[in-house]
Amino acid sequence: MITLFVGSMKDAKGIYLAVIGFLAILMAFPLGSRIIKSFQKKKEWITTEEGYKFWDYKPKGDVVFSWNGDTKGLLIHGAGILERYEDGEVKKSYLRTFYGSLSEEDWKQMPKAKYLGNYEDKKPEGLGVLIRGDVVDIGNFFKGELRGDITRFKGDRLLYRGGYKNGLYNGFGILYKKGEMSVGDFDDGYLDDGFFEGIGNEVSRLWNRVAGNKEKEADEKKDYYNFSREEFVKFMAEEVDKNMRALAHRTIEDRTDFWSLFRIFWQRIFTSKHDRTQGWMEAFENGGLGAVDIETFMNIYIADYNQNNIHGNYINPVKIKSFKKMEVLDKKTFDYINDLEVSKCQQNPLFDFVIVWVVSFVIGFVIGLLIPAAIIGIFWVDVIVSIIFFIIGVVLAFVGDDITNDIIACLMTNYSKILENQGIFEQMLY
Numbered sequence: 001m002i003t004l005f006v007g008s009m010k011d012a013k014g015i016y017l018a019v020i021g022f023l024a025i026l027m028a029f030p031l032g033s034r035i036i037k038s039f040q041k042k043k044e045w046i047t048t049e050e051g052y053k054f055w056d057y058k059p060k061g062d063v064v065f066s067w068n069g070d071t072k073g074l075l076i077h078g079a080g081i082l083e084r085y086e087d088g089e090v091k092k093s094y095l096r097t098f099y100g101s102l103s104e105e106d107w108k109q110m111p112k113a114k115y116l117g118n119y120e121d122k123k124p125e126g127l128g129v130l131i132r133g134d135v136v137d138i139g140n141f142f143k144g145e146l147r148g149d150i151t152r153f154k155g156d157r158l159l160y161r162g163g164y165k166n167g168l169y170n171g172f173g174i175l176y177k178k179g180e181m182s183v184g185d186f187d188d189g190y191l192d193d194g195f196f197e198g199i200g201n202e203v204s205r206l207w208n209r210v211a212g213n214k215e216k217e218a219d220e221k222k223d224y225y226n227f228s229r230e231e232f233v234k235f236m237a238e239e240v241d242k243n244m245r246a247l248a249h250r251t252i253e254d255r256t257d258f259w260s261l262f263r264i265f266w267q268r269i270f271t272s273k274h275d276r277t278q279g280w281m282e283a284f285e286n287g288g289l290g291a292v293d294i295e296t297f298m299n300i301y302i303a304d305y306n307q308n309n310i311h312g313n314y315i316n317p318v319k320i321k322s323f324k325k326m327e328v329l330d331k332k333t334f335d336y337i338n339d340l341e342v343s344k345c346q347q348n349p350l351f352d353f354v355i356v357w358v359v360s361f362v363i364g365f366v367i368g369l370l371i372p373a374a375i376i377g378i379f380w381v382d383v384i385v386s387i388i389f390f391i392i393g394v395v396l397a398f399v400g401d402d403i404t405n406d407i408i409a410c411l412m413t414n415y416s417k418i419l420e421n422q423g424i425f426e427q428m429l430y
Contacts, residue, residue: 051325071322073151075100149286251287333410
């Protein structure tokens, strides 16, 4: 009996150890696989010095890329030359790219779609490109859902650029659909009645006439129908400037509203100038100041003139190349933007109150842990200091300078130089 008991105990111990070992292997396998994956090289979005993005392995060391070629939605797209600057050497690669990808293998196949970008928990996360049929969405994903500013193409044609949420157009956007161009604020896919500074009404009216939607637009003779070709080009330059100024003003307002001040406060401490510049460049692009937007705007007017001018004149449609970041946001322009961010934070009384209260609370909390008896006194100091900064914010809001117009003036100068260097207005005549 004793022998049998001892034998059974040994067997039980062996079984126990085997089970523990098996469970340890089960637990270690996913942990080990994650550790292995963490050391594996992963592809990610890389930004060229011009501000364009492509999907590839991140190089080690100090490497700079430059792209000379076509783009779409701030992604390299089409044929071009990718230059790699490393250790004083330049390596050139002649590539044919597709929405930021350098290889067809980069795309992850999904049910009725394919995706390029980061994945987390088997869902798209962060910046990505989703292609479903002939519809291409470029934007940011959160837990598999597309939201924020997006650019949508249908085939090679720009369909929508603007805010997106819950699978619908939301926020400021520009929609080109069924022969109409609509500009304004969208709410769950519907455009509000009020168009942004009249641009939407004017452009939509022109588009309707070009598309032949006579039931939506009564025939109306425009002054520029009487213009010569040279007069129309001058008129077009003025209209482009007016349109771009309005869109730039709207973009700056959206990017410096109250809730954006917290992002600005954080970024000024922890984000590099390069990344902040890139953020502003993408904001202007998404706000309708990209090359494809300006090109579409101009070609709507051109088509209308060609169909209705009384002289039988013909103006050539324009083709605008993508804008480079350093061309749009030079040092002078970004210095003004930097000053604007500072002034917006200083001149908002509520923001001043919240920030000072939070900082004072943290300092007071630490002191209170060390000196409990001082908690009550510190609380009242927090209140008084916050109120003082609130009052300072109110005063600055009335006496402070708004340098938005200075930024817009610099932007218009830069955009004008770009269009001039590309010979856009000469394209219309020759």
